[in-house]
Amino acid sequence: MIPAGTGCPRPLTGGAEVDATHDPKLTSFVASANGHPDFPIQNLPLGIFSTASGKPHGGVAIGDMILDVPAIATLLPAEARAAAEAMGAESLNAVFALGPAPRRALRAGLSALLTAASAKAEQLRPHLHAASACTLHLPARIGDYTDFYAGIHHATNAGTLFRPDNPLLPNYKYVPVGYHGRASSVRVSGSEVRRPKGQRKLPEETAPTFGPCRNLDYEMELGIWIGSGNALGEPVPIAAAGEAIAGYGLLNDWSARDIQGWEAQPLGPFLAKNFHTSISPWVITPEALAPFRIAQPPRPEGDPRPLDYLWDEADQARGALDLAVEVLLETPKGGPFRLSLSNTSFLYWTPAQMVAHHTVGGCNLAPGDLLGSGTISSPTEDGYGALLEITRAGRKPVTLPNGEERRFLEDGDTVIFRARAARDGAVPIGFGECRGRIRPAT
Amino acid sequence: MIPAGTGCPRPLTGGAEVDATHDPKLTSFVASANGHPDFPIQNLPLGIFSTASGKPHGGVAIGDMILDVPAIATLLPAEARAAAEAMGAESLNAVFALGPAPRRALRAGLSALLTAASAKAEQLRPHLHAASACTLHLPARIGDYTDFYAGIHHATNAGTLFRPDNPLLPNYKYVPVGYHGRASSVRVSGSEVRRPKGQRKLPEETAPTFGPCRNLDYEMELGIWIGSGNALGEPVPIAAAGEAIAGYGLLNDWSARDIQGWEAQPLGPFLAKNFHTSISPWVITPEALAPFRIAQPPRPEGDPRPLDYLWDEADQARGALDLAVEVLLETPKGGPFRLSLSNTSFLYWTPAQMVAHHTVGGCNLAPGDLLGSGTISSPTEDGYGALLEITRAGRKPVTLPNGEERRFLEDGDTVIFRARAARDGAVPIGFGECRGRIRPAT
Incomplete structure (x- = not known):
């Protein structure tokens, strides 16, 4: 484990864009996320994954699991759906192209769905895959x-x-x-x-x-x-x-x-x-x-x-x-x-x-x-x-x-x-x- | 007009791959091709063009005209059709990807169709567009x-x-x-x-x-x-x-x-x-x-x-x-x-x-x-x-x-x-x- 802030001699400043998704008290019903060194519910990184049977598409890492984002798009609030649906592609280019606002809406929606208090946990579970059983792919088609x-x-x-x-x-x-x-x-x-x-x-x-x-x-x-x-x-x-x-x-x-x-x-x-x-x-x-x-x-x-x-x-x-x-x-x-x-x-x-x-x-x-x-x-x-x-x-x-x-x-x-x-x-x-x-x- | 071979101090060598498509006696029923400084029937370069009404796709330059290649694919011999159909795309990447043999077959087929002796001239004419009325596009999506x-x-x-x-x-x-x-x-x-x-x-x-x-x-x-x-x-x-x-x-x-x-x-x-x-x-x-x-x-x-x-x-x-x-x-x-x-x-x-x-x-x-x-x-x-x-x-x-x-x-x-x-x-x-x-x- 890397110690916090190692090697950084510089003062921390306030983070104006810190919001409810960063709340340190937030935990997930995905137990492995809580205390996970990389992927607690405060992270929610985007990637392209495939299971043994499916073709590559977008997901989010939560603890030791990957949530299939396009599969749960209808559970998200309306403003988050454009980004969730864009993640149905084989690369993240389409969701990148949407810019910051849809990406932020997706984050907020996923955070709410994945909390310990989520009312939708049972609906999400079939779409959570053990990361160890998935293949991760290049996140985007890189033009340059x-x-x-x-x-x-x-x-x-x-x-x-x-x-x-x-x-x-x-x-x-x-x-x-x-x-x-x-x-x-x-x-x-x-x-x-x-x-x-x-x-x-x-x-x-x-x-x-x-x-x-x-x-x-x-x-x-x-x-x-x-x-x-x-x-x-x-x-x-x-x-x-x-x-x-x-x-x-x-x-x-x-x-x-x-x-x-x-x-x-x-x-x-x-x-x-x-x-x-x-x-x-x-x-x-x-x-x-x-x-x-x-x-x-x-x-x-x-x-x-x-x-x-x-x-x-x-x-x-x-x-x-x-x-x-x-x-x-x-x-x-x-x-x-x-x-x-x-x-x-x-x-x-x-x-x-x-x-x-x-x-x-x-x-x-x-x-x-x-x-x-x-x-x-x-x-x-x-x-x-x-x-x-x-x-x-x-x-x-x-x-x-x-x-x-x-x-x-x-x-x-x-x-x-x-x-x-x-x-x-x-x-x-x-x-x-x-x-x-x-x-x-x- | 550029004089032939200007500036080249080096001897010409035999061209083993010269064939009937290079025959200097070959002329085209497209009159502007004969004696054209760039695009006589011996050239037949590939490009992506669009007319005022259509979307970009592949064509070949012949004199002052552009032949719509995918539109005449069925007039070509079987071995040339894969390349002609690949030219229906908005870039030449697909025809490039086929490699040399289909490209050569396309050249031979187009050369035969465009000669002065062509039996198919009337079938081709509706698919010949004045280059001056067309827009030319980037020939390929350039990865690197x-x-x-x-x-x-x-x-x-x-x-x-x-x-x-x-x-x-x-x-x-x-x-x-x-x-x-x-x-x-x-x-x-x-x-x-x-x-x-x-x-x-x-x-x-x-x-x-x-x-x-x-x-x-x-x-x-x-x-x-x-x-x-x-x-x-x-x-x-x-x-x-x-x-x-x-x-x-x-x-x-x-x-x-x-x-x-x-x-x-x-x-x-x-x-x-x-x-x-x-x-x-x-x-x-x-x-x-x-x-x-x-x-x-x-x-x-x-x-x-x-x-x-x-x-x-x-x-x-x-x-x-x-x-x-x-x-x-x-x-x-x-x-x-x-x-x-x-x-x-x-x-x-x-x-x-x-x-x-x-x-x-x-x-x-x-x-x-x-x-x-x-x-x-x-x-x-x-x-x-x-x-x-x-x-x-x-x-x-x-x-x-x-x-x-x-x-x-x-x-x-x-x-x-x-x-x-x-x-x-x-x-x-x-x-x-x-x-x-x-x-x-x-």
């Missing part, structure tokens, strides 16, 4: 996937390895740096990850060779799902950018460091990243996270103020997230062992700033598009979000509690991400897991 | 868009501006360098292009400012449409990579140079490119281009041999394309004026090498995915594929025939790309146009 670089400690650590005297480039504190990733190879948590082959050249080698990646790594990121989107040529203003987000997940930006080091100049990473990206199956809504919004920390003395299109008082006041994020490694010989514990509050830019920046030149985002935050490292070694940083690019192996060493990932290793939000007066919620196991190259 | 950098003269020219002593980075001659682009903002030729706003910083400025792009540019590229695709983790071998391509178009990788110069380190271009990409509406099939395949030129003395996964004798023998590519500029005061004339044979990597490289680490391509070749510049100034190169990043303005000067694109300018394939013994074919007009920033 963009990866940001907002983890300033990661950017500094990675930069130091290549430019010891000048780790952060001059644009870093002005531009929410990002690049386009590959949408087709994003897979849901649990899908195995094939070690890629490619051109690798170490600095001491004179020419590249072809073969399996020797420096395979993970990157711990926050995934950000786009909701209603925008038309080409119509930027999303920063004040509206938070409302454009449909939810959050945990994203593993698997990285082939030796391929990356050789290929990535001058146009950025390509094959080093596009062989696989993992995303957790449950979409944690902005509503569920309302109690865990915090102020974006004041920038260190001397850092520039963001340009106006990135500046919004309300976003500064509560646009950051207080989520403890944890990386664990399970090897064929033991574990899982914790590799790091960090916090999303270390990101230099808020999710709303990423959306505003992405669209400011006119680029159109669509429902189901996915953003990665960039690797979330803390300022201290126990919170580094990639092996590149932990092992100094492999030069300083990490010793696991069972005595094994790792410079980078080995075949058979499983990387597990978890996230947890907690604060005084709120019931803690979690994200579930994002996990992937490394298969050998073919 | 990737931009390569295979124009070695462009890479050298661009590199020289930033690194005069070291223009080509060490990986260039080993790696078909590419990066992921934005699929959502690809638009069909003719869509107006809004000048983007963004962060711009010139080298002599101390901090960035926000405003409209001041150095707006085009990049002339070959577009490559993916056909049947591959599964995640299953690379397309180089010998099969040519067959994975469904067709070609002309692509304008609009570029905001001042935004690019500031944002693009260390992860590559982002907002500088994602505001708009233009693609020509007609998909020129590999079959239509069979007579214009040429040998990839021998690499200059001292260049490394490509690694094995990029090396295929047949691809080397006829995997390159001999297409003259032309850029024209029309200003509010005059033109169109030719800015450059180059040839696709100057690309350092073949389209098959791009596909093999893209998938070698396991990345999955899907039907309708789009690749850009990179900017196609010739070794000489009259064939530079971007204003960046022609004007030395704006330092040396180009004077147009009417006396106007341009450093970069101005509002109201229209950029037009054309391409033409010609060789002795073959009827020349063209690509039609890729055009876009610049609208002022909002």
Whole structure:
């Protein structure tokens, strides 16, 4: 279990959008939800699931169970039915496209139906499935996937390895740096990850060779799902950018460091990243996270103020997230062992700033598009979000509690991400897991 | 009109896949096709069109007309019907997904129906629409868009501006360098292009400012449409990579140079490119281009041999394309004026090498995915594929025939790309146009 707010040095601020669905006294007639580390009734994340007999469609996680949402749509109040019916599709794109109001109505309706005091418990029971007997799928058809670089400690650590005297480039504190990733190879948590082959050249080698990646790594990121989107040529203003987000997940930006080091100049990473990206199956809504919004920390003395299109008082006041994020490694010989514990509050830019920046030149985002935050490292070694940083690019192996060493990932290793939000007066919620196991190259 | 084979210093080789559909004596009962610079009966490109009354679906260009393909499916031989029926959809993804054999059968069937000797001319006439009265649409739903950098003269020219002593980075001659682009903002030729706003910083400025792009540019590229695709983790071998391509178009990788110069380190271009990409509406099939395949030129003395996964004798023998590519500029005061004339044979990597490289680490391509070749510049100034190169990043303005000067694109300018394939013994074919007009920033 991740301790509450670990690694976050910042004050909590009031959550204006906290409502009856967050009431800490609320419990569910689904017994496993009460005290559940991830999915108490205060969370209600959305996902796409299938049972052994049915085809994939939308559900909500409640404790160890999944409620079939479209199956109980008629039990919901009228204002929640559009979203419940949209969840009958094989992806959440349609419910994302509806925007915040129908999603909030769905949350309120589901919360009322699932409480311990629910008058409809018996009608719901046939539509509650044991999560362990279900398959979870990619939550949305991802039109485009963009990866940001907002983890300033990661950017500094990675930069130091290549430019010891000048780790952060001059644009870093002005531009929410990002690049386009590959949408087709994003897979849901649990899908195995094939070690890629490619051109690798170490600095001491004179020419590249072809073969399996020797420096395979993970990157711990926050995934950000786009909701209603925008038309080409119509930027999303920063004040509206938070409302454009449909939810959050945990994203593993698997990285082939030796391929990356050789290929990535001058146009950025390509094959080093596009062989696989993992995303957790449950979409944690902005509503569920309302109690865990915090102020974006004041920038260190001397850092520039963001340009106006990135500046919004309300976003500064509560646009950051207080989520403890944890990386664990399970090897064929033991574990899982914790590799790091960090916090999303270390990101230099808020999710709303990423959306505003992405669209400011006119680029159109669509429902189901996915953003990665960039690797979330803390300022201290126990919170580094990639092996590149932990092992100094492999030069300083990490010793696991069972005595094994790792410079980078080995075949058979499983990387597990978890996230947890907690604060005084709120019931803690979690994200579930994002996990992937490394298969050998073919 | 573009002269045949302009700028191509390389010998033509035999085209093994030349068949009766390429017969230079073949003419069509559609009179405008005979001698048409782009769409004689030897071309038969695929596209998505709509008439004033109908919804978008597939057609083939023949002279100044468009044949409604699904409407005449029953007139085709049985082996061509699957492709003709797939063209009833609003995009070509389904016909792309069928792969080469159904596409070839469709070509053969359409060629026979459209000849001057056709017994079915009267049955076809009601399904021939004047292209001037139709709307052309994006040919496919683009899942992912990737931009390569295979124009070695462009890479050298661009590199020289930033690194005069070291223009080509060490990986260039080993790696078909590419990066992921934005699929959502690809638009069909003719869509107006809004000048983007963004962060711009010139080298002599101390901090960035926000405003409209001041150095707006085009990049002339070959577009490559993916056909049947591959599964995640299953690379397309180089010998099969040519067959994975469904067709070609002309692509304008609009570029905001001042935004690019500031944002693009260390992860590559982002907002500088994602505001708009233009693609020509007609998909020129590999079959239509069979007579214009040429040998990839021998690499200059001292260049490394490509690694094995990029090396295929047949691809080397006829995997390159001999297409003259032309850029024209029309200003509010005059033109169109030719800015450059180059040839696709100057690309350092073949389209098959791009596909093999893209998938070698396991990345999955899907039907309708789009690749850009990179900017196609010739070794000489009259064939530079971007204003960046022609004007030395704006330092040396180009004077147009009417006396106007341009450093970069101005509002109201229209950029037009054309391409033409010609060789002795073959009827020349063209690509039609890729055009876009610049609208002022909002």
